[in-house]
Amino acid sequence: MAASTGRTARPGRAPGPGRAKKDAVAAARRPEVRLPPLVPYGGEGLEPDGDYDGVRFEGVDLAEASGPGARFMDCALEGCSLDRTELVRARFIDSVLTGVRGVGTDLAEASLRDVEVVDARLGGVQLHGAVLERVVVRGGKIDYLNLREARLKDVVFEGCVLSEPDFGGAHLVRVEFRDCVLKRADFSAARMESVDLRAVAELDIARGVDRLAGAVISPAQLMELAPAFAAQIGVRVEG
Structure with missing residues (x-):
């Protein structure tokens, strides 16, 4: 019988499940939208503080319509025109917007x-000061997206192109960018918690590279961003 050494294992030497969970990036919770049978929209334009529940807007021209404070619950907007549509302080809950343009x-x-x-397919969308929770933006192209001072929690940008998006002063919690293109992104004064940039197809940060604390990037992205990081802390890189 082998003699006991009398030694006890030291706790915390090997990475256990708890440490693995601590080091992992918290994944965004995706929406689970299950629309009920919908009623086709039969009106014209929108109403301020209007209440739309279980309505399908299919190919409706909402250009220059005004519906500040309107509520859309269990709604589907499909192929609608949203040119200069005013939806300040509107609420979208359990809804799907497909092929909207404007x-x-x-x-x-x-x-x-x-x-x-x-x-x-949108351009110049004003979402400053907005609150996005459990939102997926999949496919399409959005130019000059204004999310300044917005709050994003459990948001996924997937397979889309974001050209010159402005996240200035925004608070991002559990936000994922997957297979999407970020061109000339502005993260000035942004705050990040569990933001996953590793799967970005193209990462181009115009401003705010110093605000990436709380984000996770890949080794390849680190090499691409190295000149910007060096410039941020005043390091000159010369051959």
């Missing part, structure tokens, strides 16, 4: 919760 859509201070945005 320039200058005003969603300032809007609230999006459990929402899917699919194949959108």
Whole structure:
């Protein structure tokens, strides 16, 4: 019988499940939208503080419509025109926006919760001060997206192109960028917690590289961003 050494294992020497969980990036919780049978929209334009529940807007021209404070619950917007549509402080809950298009859509201070945005073609969308929770933006292209001072929690940008998005002063918690293109992104004064940039197809940060604390990037992205990091801390790199 082998003699006992009398030694006890030291706790915390090997990485256990607890440490693995601590080091892992918290994944965003995706929306689970299950729309009920919908009623086709039969009106014209939008109403301020309007209440739309279980409505399908299919191919509706909402250009220059004004519906500040409107509430959309269990709704589907499909192929709608949103040129200069005013939806300040609007609320979208358990809804799907598919193939919407437009320039200058005003969603300032809007609230999006459990929402899917699919194949959108938008430009100059105003979402400053907005609150996005459990939102997926999949496919499509959005130019000059204004998310300044917005709050994003459990948001996924997937397979889309974001050209010159502005996240200045925004608070991002559990936000994922997957197979998407970020061109000339502005993260000035942004705050990040569990932001996953590793799967970005193209990462181009114009401003705010110093605000990436709380984000996770890949080794390859680190090499690409090295000149920007060096410039931020005043390091000159010469051959």
